[in-house]
Amino acid sequence: xxxxxxxHRGAGFKSQIATMAYEVAHDLVGCxxxxxxxxxxxxxxxxxxxxxxxxxxxxxxTPGDVVLCSLMEHHSNDLPWRRQAALVxxxxx
Numbered sequence: 001x002x003x004x005x006x007x008h009r010g011a012g013f014k015s016q017i018a019t020m021a022y023e024v025a026h027d028l029v030g031c032x033x034x035x036x037x038x039x040x041x042x043x044x045x046x047x048x049x050x051x052x053x054x055x056x057x058x059x060x061x062t063p064g065d066v067v068l069c070s071l072m073e074h075h076s077n078d079l080p081w082r083r084q085a086a087l088v089x090x091x092x093x
Contacts, residue, residue, distance in 0.1 A: 007019050007022045008022075026044075052080055053080045056080035
């Protein structure tokens, strides 16, 4: 866009256009991945680390749940899951 404005924060014309573009982007991404937008939502993140942290905090895990990971996982994908569930690293026999 040639200009920008705050999303969901104003009643002005530019804010309304920015909000509409933001919501359309969510719908497009949801449709692209085959999400049922009546029961699912799309959450944007600035980068992979932020997105994994958001997912780990919101995914409905309980303390008894187990998350599997490889020994090659980067801490940015390992640590958020450790806070939410038991983590069992996969080891070859």
